Amino acid sequence: MTLFLQRIIDGLQNGAIYSTVAIPMVLIFKATTLINFAQGELAMIGAFFAFVFAVQAFSMNVILATILAMILAAALGMAIERTMLRSFDPTDHLPVVLITLGVFYIVNAFAGDIWNYQAQGDVPNLLYELPFIGSWFEGRSSFLTSETNRLGLRIQHDSVGLIGALLIMLTALHFILNRTKMGLAFRGVSSNTESSRLVGIRVGRILSFGWGLACAFGALGAILVAPRITLQPNMMLTVLVYSLAAAAFGGLDSVGGAALGGFAVGLLNSVVLGYVADVDRLSSLTAAPLLMPVILLLVVLWFKPQGLFGTKTVERV
Amino acid sequence: MSEIMLEVKDLTASYGQVDVLRGVELEVKAGEVCVILGANGAGKTTTLRSICNMPVVDCAGTVKFAGQDISKADTGGIVAQGMAHVPQGRGTFPELSTLENLQLGAYVRKDNEVDDDIDRWFQMFPVLKERKDQAAGSLSGGEQQMLAVSRALMSRPKLLLLDEPSLGLAPIIIEDLFGTFKQINEDEGTTMLIVEQNANLALSIAQSAYVLETGSIALSGPAAQLRDDPAVQEAYLGA
C-alpha cells in the first residue's frame, strides 16, 4: 500500500512538470487552433535566460531574473508569432506545423551552440530564493535528499513548491482570462474569430497576447523545474511528449484540463510503469517510458479528440 | 436629412480564383432601411463582407462610410467608426455566456453606459435576461438571433448590416424580429442594410432596395416600387 501511495506521489510530482508545458500549449491552441510544437524549447530558453541573468552573466536576484526571463520569453514568443506565423491562414495546418517544428530545432540548436549540451551546474532555484518560505524548501531537502514522514512516504519539498506554484499560476490565468477585458477578447477570439473581428477586436494583437502569455508561463514553469530535471538544451524533449498527451487528454482548449491532464499523465505513468516493472516478461517496457504517453495520445485522439474538458467544436480541425 | 451613410462604387470581390462581385454600386441614406435581394450565390454575403473589408474576401473598390473612405481600413477600425455586422448564421460566441456576448459587443466603447445598454436589450428581449449566464451556443435559433442583433447594437452603431437574419427561423419569430428592426430603426434612427433571400417582410419595412444578380446590381429603387415589380415578385416574393 505504501508503495502504491509512493507511486501516486511520484506521479503527481512528475505530473506537475508536464502541466507546466501543457498549459501554455493549450493557451496557444485556444487562441489559434494550432499546436505549438516548439513550446518546450521556448520554455527551455526562458530557463536559460534566467540562468544568464542570475548566474552566468550577471548576478541578479533570482526573482528579478525570473521576471526578466519571463518578459524576454514572452517577447520571443510574440516575435515568432508575428513574423513567422501571422501571415498563414490558420485553417491550413501544414505551414504552421512545419514552422513550429522548425522553430523547435532552431531554438534547440541555438541553445546547444551557446550553452553546450551538458547539464549546467549552478542552476538557480527560484523556490529557495523566495522570501519567508524559501528556507522551508531549502532547509530540509534538496531534490537529492528527501524527507520521509511518518507514513513512510517520500515527499520532496520542492515538488510541493512546484505544485503550489502551479496552482498560483492557474489562479492568475483564470483571473486574466475571465475577469479582464483582454481575457474576454481572448476567449472571444478562441470561440469565434470572425465575430471577434466584427466586434472590433484586433485579432492580431490578441494572438500576440496569447503567445506572450503562454511563453511567459512556460518560461516560469521551466525555471521552476530546472533544478529537478537539469538545465540543458534537451531538458524538455521528453516532457514535450508527455505534455502533448496531457493537453490532448485534458482537452486542447481547456486550461484546467491541461493542468489536470498533466497530473493524470504523471499518475498514469508512475502507476503503470510501477506495476509493469513487477511483471517479469514485461519488465523491459520500463526502458521505454515514452511509449505510455504515445499510446495514451493515440487512444484519446482516436476515441475522444476533444479530451475530457475540451469543447466538441475542437473537431473543426 | 438625406445624407448618405454608405456609398459603394465599383466593388469587386473574389475568394481566391473565384470572382463573386463584378462591380457593385449602391447607396444607403442615413436613417433608412435598405434591403438587398438576391438568390443563393448572387453575392449578398460577399457584399456585406467586402463593405467591412473582412480578410476572408479579396475585394477592391470604393467604400465610403459617413463620408469617410474605408476602402482600405481594417475591420476593427471600421467597427470602431460605427458599423456593426450581424453575419449569416448569427455569429455568436457559442462557448461564452449570453452576458459575455453582449459585453463583447461593446468592446469598442469607452464610455461607462455599457451596463445600462445591456439592461435595455434585456428589457426588449426578456428571454436573453433569463439565459444571461447560459452558453450562447445552447440558445435556440431565434434566441441566438436576438442575441446577435443585441450584440451588434451594443456598440451603438450608426449603420447595422444584417445578413439573412430570418434564415432558419420560424415564421412567427421572423415577424417579431422584423418588427423589432422597424422599431429600432424608428427609435434610434439606426441605418440598416439588410440582406435577404425571401424578402416580403424585409421590403415591408424598407425604404429602398436593390436586387443583386450574379455579382452585380440588376435592379434598384424605392422598396415599394420593387415590391410591385412583377419580375421581382416572381423571383423573390414567391408570388
Place this chain on the structure above:
Amino acid sequence: MPYTFNKGSAEHRMYRLVGYGLLIVLMLIIPFILPEFQVTRLNRAMAMAVAILGLNLVLGFSGLFALCQSAFIALGAFTCGSLIMDHGWDYWMTIPAGMLMAFLIGLLLGIPALKIKGLYLAMSTVAFAAAFPSLTKLEFFGIPERTGGANGRDITEKLNPPDWMPIFDATEPGRYR
C-alpha cells in the same frame, strides 16, 4: 527576366534531360574531386533525400501529417543492420528486406492513422518519432541485441559495388544509430 515554357513541351523535356544528365555527371565526378569527408556527407544527404521522397509522398501528395519519418528511417536501418550482422545476409539483399519491413510496419500504423485527423495526427506522429529511440531497448524479439540499445552498433561489412561496375572504392563501414 522570367522565361516561361509549357510543362509537357519538347523544350521542357530537353531541359529536364540536360538537367538529369548534368546530375549524373556530377555524381560520377564528385567522389574524385572532393575530399572524402565531404563525399561522406553528401552520401548521407542523398540517403536522407530518399527518405524525404517517402515523406513527400505521404505529406505532400496526400496531405497526411505523418511526421514520424525518422522512425521509419531507423526501422529500415536497424532491419538491414541486424540482417547483416546477426544473420549474415549480403548487403544488397537486405535493402528490399528493410523496405518490406518498413512497408509492413507503415501499413500497420497507417490504418489507424487514417482515422485520426490532421493536426491530431501531427501530434501523434511527432510523439511517436520522439518515443522511437527508447523503443530500441525493448526486450522482445531480441531487439536490444539487434539494435545495440541506445548507442547503436557498427556494421562491419563493406558495401562493395557489384563486379560489373567500374568502381573500385568500397565505402567505409557504416554506423547505424
